[in-house]
Amino acid sequence: MKKALLALSVMALGAAAFATTDLNPYEMPPHTPPWSRKPVVSPDVHSANNPAVYKGFDFTIPPVDNVVDFHGDLNAANKDGLVVYVGGNYYFAVTRLIKAFEKEYPQYKGKVFIITIPPGKLLQAIEHYHDTFTIGDMTFTAKPDIYAGGAFGVKKCIKDGFCEASTFTPYVTNTLAIEVYKGNPKHIHSLQDLARKDVKVIMPNPKFEGIARRIEAALEKCGGKKLKDAIFGPHGKAILTEIHHRQTPLAIMEHIADAGVVWHSEVEAQMKQYHNPLEGVPIPAKCNYEAIYAAAEVKGAPHPQAAKDWLHFLKTPAALKVFEFYGFKPYEGKR
Incomplete structure (x- = not known):
């Protein structure tokens, strides 16, 4: 089995980006992530997937300085907001989802921080790395209120003693x-x-x-x-x-x-x-697989009320409307 290197994509992008000597460093190929920044990247054009109210100076320069799986203002979330670990399978829905959540719960406006890396990696962070991440030369801790992913992974979090069983919430497929x-x-x-x-x-x-x-x-x-x-x-x-x-x-x-x-x-x-x-x-139904997405409150959540509000929100018409835009279907089975 061949090994994939992220570097392949980055090198390909880099080659495309720097083949022209007079290229503006902000004018990257249009398919360079984060795609939420199209059609232009500049110090004054922020990612649409960042729910922070005050974004300050934007130093996003793909592919050199570009972090697309950490969304929001961690300081505001840590103070009196909400930190969500969600498997990256709907990173693209973060903007719409947070906007809908803030509309129903305005007290959290600008105070939601979401991490959208693979659910297995998130579970590792919870169980083995004390909720601490390192990206390049930056290290930070984001203690989660919510862990979300496939139902199997959330049940594992519960079984391993890190998530509250009574809060298990399946919501879409x-x-x-x-x-x-x-x-x-x-x-x-x-x-x-x-x-x-x-x-x-x-x-x-x-x-x-x-x-x-x-x-x-x-x-x-x-x-x-x-x-x-x-x-x-x-x-x-x-x-x-x-x-x-x-x-x-x-x-x-x-x-x-x-x-x-x-x-x-x-x-x-x-x-x-x-x-x-x-x-x-x-892919025909006879060959396909239906996944169930679920979430649960993490034990010792810093913001337990915010966690409960998020879990309730996931089942509301406002949240389901966002998911349905991308082809998800509401979960209709037993809890």
Whole structure:
């Protein structure tokens, strides 16, 4: 199985960005994350995914100084706001979700801090790293009020003694889709097509991405162990992401890969919100997997009332409207 290097994407972006000697450092290729900053990046144009009220001087310079999975003003959140750890599967919905939350709970305006890295990594931070993160030369602690992700991961947080069982809240569901470049130039129409010799595939890393297990199950459902091993086996063809399957669209747009399996909602976000040159290929229900998204209050939450307010909000029409925009469906099963 091939190892994916985030550096590949960064190097490709860097090469594209600095091939022209007179390039303004703020004028990056249009598909450079954070996509919420299009069409221009400057010291006075802030990311739409940052809910902070006062943003100060913006030193975002992709791909050198660019942090897209930490949203908001941590100081304000720590004081009397809300800190949410949510698996990065809906990083693109953060802006709309927080705005809707602040409308219903105006006391939290500008005081929500959300981290959207993979749910497995977030659980590691809670259980082993004392809620502390290091990015480059910066280290900070963000003690969470809420842990959210797939229902399996949230139940593990409860089982391990870090989340409150009585607060377990499932709220939406999602399914898988194949993401390809706009126009589907490789004519990929099924999971079986991913095994073709002419198709370069990028997949989430099974070591820390829950979605990888779902993809493996879908491949086996559709093409047996042979298809699963062709992609994920010891000699499988998949390029693996290093941190999160948000690398998948970037790899496809940079032509490092031709296709990857992601959540349906991520394809919707790329097309409807970011207008990137990508599209989705549906996976039939008989081969697909339905994921349940859930959240729970973290034990010892610094802001227990805020945590309760967030959990209540996730089931409201206002929150579900945001999720439905990206193709999520309301959870209708038992709690």
